[in-house]
Ligand SMILES: Nc1ncnc2c1ncn2[C@@H]1O[C@H](COP(=O)(O)OP(=O)(O)OP(=O)(O)O)[C@@H](O)[C@H]1O
């Protein structure tokens with residue numbers, strides 16, 4: 266049975282070196298509602314044994330500048346009293362070039378802090394060996410490696426309609442390629458890569474699930490763990506898409522719920538920048554999320570009334 270969580274944002278608050286004004290947009294009630302909803306999705310003891318914990322990805326959609334970061338930061342700060350929580354500013358970390366490494370390093374750092382464990386604590390740590398494997402597990406890696414290694418596009422090879430299309434295949438230096446040998450090399454490499462990749466991903470999932478368990482046990486917190494991803498629509502399009510792929514394929518771990526805040530319209534433009542204007546970006550993005558929730562755009566009058574601009578100040582003296 267889930268306990269009720271009440272959120273009170275009626276006072277301004279300072280945490281992690283940042284100040285947050287009081288909630289003039291009446292958003293705390295949305296955070297309460299979503300907490301209740303996501304806890305039910307991520308952990309429900311009334312479900313059948315083995316199915317209590319689930320993975321869930323919510324897209325929190327709201328326009329540019331309408332208060333997503335405020336909402337996510339205040340909400341995540343409150344949730345820390347009850348659940349394991351990680352907040353990732355994807356844009357600040359965009360330089361890392363690898364969304365998987367970004368996510369993993371933020372998860373380790375913040376769960377460690379929440380568990381009150383020192384930096385080198387072995388309980389929340391990724392073995393060095395796994396890091397190398399992880400690089401190899403990054404989405405798209407197998408394809409790009411195959412292309413570089415064989416100097417021809419693997420997808421084109423596999424999709425060729427008939428043998429004659431490939432009969433005259435040549436390598437990068439114009440030498441004819443022995444296709445039977447090429448095929449067996451490629452298949453072997455694909456299998457090896459696939460095995461290594463799958464094992465790396467499975468290991469990683471076990472590690473992350475164990476870290477979450479450690480935090481819940483040591484701090485007496487409940488499931489699910491919440492992972493917030495902010496500012497994705499500001500990132501380079503390819504990075505944003507890779508981050509979503511990473512969440513979907515690597516972090517589909519039971520007992521973890523994701524909240525991905527985006528200006529969805531903006532993110533759709535980013536996707537079209539990769540796949541072309543005619544591409545159905547809305548449908549494509551939809552497959553990454555279990556559901557979408559939109560924050561209403563703020564009523565500007567009530568919003569600005571509370572922001573001390575010099576004009577407001579002059580009017581009041
Ligand atoms: N509920 C709220 N009550 C009072 N002030 C708010 C509220 N939400 C946001 N603000 C203020 O509005 C401004 C913009 O909010 P915020 O940065 O959260 O928007 P955003 O949607 O994350 O913007 P961006 O799309 O640029 O990332 C900030 O100064 C923030 O403190």
Ligand SMILES: [Mg+2]
Nearest residue numbers: 333334495496
């Ligand atoms: Mg923001």
